[in-house]
Amino acid sequence: MSSVDQNQPTADEIRDMTPEEAMIVGAELDGIRIAHRRERFPIRGTKAEKRAERGVAASFLIAALAGVAFIVCFIIVPFHWHLPGTPQNFKYFTPLLGGTLAAMLIFFGAGLVLWAKWLMPEEEAVQDRHDEPSSEEDQLLTEAALAQGFEDTGLGRRPMLRNSLLLAGGALATVPLVALVGGMIKKPGNKLFHTFFDPKWAPEGQKYVPIVYEDFRRVSPDDFEPGGLATVFPGVRQEVDGKNGVTDASSPTLIIRLRPGQKIEARKGQAAWGWPAENPQFVAYSKICTHAGCPASLYEQQTTRLLCPCHQSQFEVLKDAKPVFGPASRSLPKLPIHVEVGEDGRQYFVATSDYHEAIGPAFWERP
Template sequence: MSMQHNPVPGNTEAVEVHRDGGHYPDRFENPGLEEHRPRLGDVDPAANKRAERQIVALFLVSLLGTIVFIAAYFVVPLGDTPESMQRSNFFLGLGLFLSLFGIGAAAVHWAKALMNDHERAEERHPQRSSDENRAGAIQALKDGAEDSGIGRRGVLKGAFASALAIFPLTIALPLIGEVGEDWDVSKFKHTWWKKGTKLALDPSGEPIKAADVTIGSVFHVIPEDLHEAEHPLDEKAKAVVLLIRMDPRDLRSEQGEGWSYDGIVAFSKICTHVGCPVALYEQQTHHLLCPCHQSTFDVADGAKVVFGPANRPLPQLPIEVDDEGYIVAQSDFHEPVGPSYWERLK
């Protein structure tokens, strides 16, 4: 529908003229604020007191959540098994949720049920207010604090202060617990792979023969002797590998001479961006995709980055085949696996 702005004879107000000949004003009077409707707590003291008790209860929920978090940190250790990790994370997460939810819900309920809810409209002022306006703003803050009723609600004030006081423990406790931990970052430069270690299926640990790896197939691989490690899960997090076989004619380059076998290549499964597991292989393009941030690596060209935020290729594990036909590692990775960090900028 086309329209134009024309003055109406005898009227200086701009109007919209439509094809149907109708005249419609393009400006409307400010309707102002709606009539204030009091809340139940504004007219019923019992309802007001009930809302205060509800807010106190929410702050107590926050206190309980913090206690649950602290207890779980000491009583439910992380452990080295998936089950123990799941159990520990569940109770830690539950405690942190209750701690944060209690404070947040209490603050919202306080603002909606107890604080002044009269609508106000203020005209836009210049960016630099006058000294009088600034003094008025300070007084308004003081009035707001007074209006919140915190000064005359002792139980509410105590619950609020207690919840805020101990909540930081949910953040500080894990940090304090790290004191005395092993900060030797050099161990991240090496994995469980070593010369002669057989490549085995994850999670069964069954060694893999080259004859069983067909063109286009992908295997999730771990060191066969990983169970001998003191902390197998920690070592697995660094040593996981993707084993892929392609037509040798499609293999354009690799990171070291003789690091593959008849089109079979092995690359770290840990993305060099932030460490997500790279596991989506596209057989036609020979591309590996990281599902977290879409970094894409070309397996046929030494796992170089062809798209996304990763800034270096996936480290390649040098492999060969032993006398029994099993695929084994020639050595450990020749560079640190995983994302860039303070000692690896590229």
């Protein structure tokens, strides 16, 4: 505000003004020219004003209900994948979350727009920029402008609008928290320590879980050339409840056939986990990198190292998949394997037990 303004009211004169009068005077003294200002409803309490208020409140209420629906869907709608031919109700989980979230944002935004267009005064103003410090009069005029702005919103005299806005705002604040924190409410228990290679998942009448390719063909030692490897999975496929070892995220495993003369420096207690047990030429390791969970499946036959392409961690196969380069600090978990003779007389791999340690990267409860 310029110090040469001769018509600037005193602090006492400003205190005697109504908030709207003080707001207009302050705007003019601050270089703001109000070109047009009109109340939407000069006479308060009319039926038209009530209809407009109910319309805005309805938008906020719908936004709040959509937020509640999002939380309900997040909690109760099934989301686990199931095999084709089994109940596919999981497919509604993502569309329902997306739809309710979109409805909440759309109606909250619509309520704000309608509030400004239907209820708040119509005003056009032009302001000149200035950099002078604020005087006491400036501060009082600013307070008046803020007070009049709040009065223009109608929150003080429109409880329906205020309450619906609080509901919608509460939903808008709660939904992100539910989405971010909801997955951590229930502890995973021991799920991270078990895969479908556990013998309890063995097909009826069999002692061990068969090892299969992604098309469920069984894996045989005869499939491998020296130095070769393949990605394999537990042969678990239950049509009733949709359990599937091939699609399970913890399942991908590498079987590697060593070249002649190569020998594994096994970790303690794991010397007989390959096949043949007395001098293993086949070994199996989790394909999931222990750093960040990427697929560590690039195998260099000459250096006998497994490379993870994400962050360049390297695991020395002849040292039982010990990390020798990069950010990974833990060896790839080793799967105990053996062979059994199938009905066709060929040998096929089986897992004699589950992994003895959690696969994948470290997590908060791992010692």
